[in-house]
Amino acid sequence: MTSATPNDAAGQAERRVLIVTAVAAERDAVLRGLQGSSRFHVVAAGAGTAAAAAGTAAALAAGSYDCVINAGIGGGFPGVAPVGSLVIASEMIAADLGAETPEGFRSAAELGFGSVTVPGDSGTVEALTAALTAAGLAVSTGPVLTVSTATGTAETAAALAARHPGAAAEAMEGHGVAVAAHALGLPVLELRAISNPVGPRDRAAWAIGEAMDALAAAAAILKEVL
Numbered sequence: 737m738t739s740a741t742p743n744d745a746a747g748q749a750e751r752r753v754l755i756v757t758a759v760a761a762e763r764d765a766v767l768r769g770l771q772g773s774s775r776f777h778v779v780a781a782g783a784g785t786a787a788a789a790a791g792t793a794a795a796l797a798a799g800s801y802d803c804v805i806n807a808g809i810g811g812g813f814p815g816v817a818p819v820g821s822l823v824i825a826s827e828m829i830a831a832d833l834g835a836e837t838p839e840g841f842r843s844a845a846e847l848g849f850g851s852v853t854v855p856g857d858s859g860t861v862e863a864l865t866a867a868l869t870a871a872g873l874a875v876s877t878g879p880v881l882t883v884s885t886a887t888g889t890a891e892t893a894a895a896l897a898a899r900h901p902g903a904a905a906e907a908m909e910g911h912g913v914a915v916a917a918h919a920l921g922l923p924v925l926e927l928r929a930i931s932n933p934v935g936p937r938d939r940a941a942w943a944i945g946e947a948m949d950a951l952a953a954a955a956a957i958l959k960e961v962l
């Protein structure tokens with residue numbers, strides 16, 4: 737006789753997943769892709785790490801989940817993640833948590849306050865990357881930076897890229913969701929659909945509709961993988 741484990745097909749069918757977005761439009765795009773799959777619960781918790789962490793913690797206190805995902809639109813680092821593509825975070829980094837010093841920015845980790853990085857669940861990152869690629873979607877995997885101030889200049893973009901080699905995207909919630917999930921020992925993932933390049937601010941040019949369609953397409957694959 738064989739028994740079902742959390743990683744076999746039967747176990748996956750029962751897995752309950754919490755998806756946290758920032759705004760309602762992101763939540764609705766994810767729901768469109770999930771097409772009513774009832775084991776997924778999607779909440780729009782608000783923008784920024786504080787709202788994201790508090791919203792995640794509140795949802796985890798109210799229900800039982802096996803996995804947590806932060807999903808939404810994001811800025812893509814030029815040459816790594818173009819507009820309209822998807823990024824899956826290998827790690828979620830609180831990129832502006834630290835201090836300015838005469839020698840430049842020092843991270844909270846360098847200042848001795850502990851890690852500013854939460855790893856994405858590696859098995860899920862690999863499986864989702866493979867499934868999205870197989871579905872013909874453009875996807876890259878790399879560090880996703882959580883920032884409190886969206887980058888608006890080429891100088892800041894270059895400084896972030898230099899501090900975080902291989903950075904694929906930036907957004908404003910991933911690290912907050914990840915810290916809340918990790919506090920309960922739950923695997924966590926960040927998924928971003930790229931609406932704009934990280935660099936000089938041009939809000940009118942953000943491809944919100946294209947990014948929402950990519951997010952919905954990714955959510956449709958997500959329900960097959962998790």
Ligand SMILES: O=C(O)c1cccc(C(=O)CC[C@H]2O[C@@H](n3cnc4c(=O)[nH]cnc43)[C@H](O)[C@@H]2O)c1
Pocket residue numbers: 758759761762782783784808809810811812883885886887906907908909931932933934944
């Ligand atoms: O204006 C709209 O119609 C609209 C619709 C959906 C979402 C928005 C947002 O502004 C979402 C804010 C959310 O997006 C993330 N984001 C996107 N690009 C960046 C970026 O370059 N740097 C940092 N964050 C970015 C972020 O997570 C925000 O919470 C508007």
